[in-house]
Amino acid sequence: MPVIALTQEMGSLAKDVSLRLAETLGLEVMRHETIERVADRMQVPTSFIGRLRDGKAGFVERLTADRRSLALYTAEELFALADRGNVVLRGWGATCLLRTVPHVVCVRITRSMKKRVEWLMAHLETDDAEFAEAEIRRSDDAHAARMHAQFGVTWGDPVLYDLVLNTDRLSVDSCVAQIRALVERPEFAETPASRALLANMALAARVKSALKDNEATGDIRVTVEADQGKVTLSGIVLDAQERVLTEDVASKVDGVSGVDNALRLMTVPRRFASAKQT
DSSP states (O other): OOEEEEOOOTTSSHHHHHHHHHHHHTOEEOOTHHHHHHHHHHTSOHHHHHHHHHTOOOHHHHHHOOHHHHHHHHHHHHHHHHHHOSEEEESTTHHHHHTTSTTEEEEEEEOOHHHHHHHHHHHHTOOOHHHHHHHHHHHHHHHHHHHHHHHOOOTTOGGGOSEEEETTTSOHHHHHHHHHHHHTSGGGOOOHHHHHHHHHHHHHHHHHHHHHHSTTTTTOOOEEEEETTEEEEEEEESSHHHHHHHHHHHHTSTTOOEEEEEEEEOOOOHHHHHHHHO
16 A cells, blocks of 8 residues: 655656656545645635645735644645555655655655746746746745744755655656655565554544644644554643543544543642732
């Protein structure tokens, strides 16, 4: 059940590689349904999500965007797709979210700026090279900023990937052949342990999203870990009621068989408590 995560770099031909991979290996490709589901969960238009991701959102949109919800719902969607297997995931931080799963192949598809500008000019049917380069740099800056903010990584860092392919020098078919060869290597064979790790990550993501969705727990930030249906909650909550509510919401998520509630209550400094009594 191969799972391949690719980067999304404008004009790099990553989309062509993902489609040819899917065709060659009989895999699904993540399509526009993801952005529609994330937008639906956030109750915003899909165009708004697109502008945020492409760096085209205005100042007010960037200022008011609920980036935490966007990150949580995106992670839930990607982990669910990866957990089903047989899929190519392009963009959305898939290479960062899934790179700890041993059987997921993480690939960066890259290309020189010159070729990317030529690609965009042809795509837009324009001869304005300056405009095309500005669009690509804006897109790159948006991706780099999001990867740093969401995952604390440098987007172009090669150690984030199992394979870096340059479509200046390799055709789409050669890229597919290289990725296919890596998928078939024993290092990327799916094992019960790697399968369980991915299932646990998918369940933890569902619990985090459920906590965000619930009005009573939407603002509570706790650590969620899952292990074969058992969920452990850790961190600090305001009071005993929040502790109970958090456990209650987590316990109702599909796939959760038990909750270990290790949440601690916020302690009030003795000096602050004394001050409140005076």
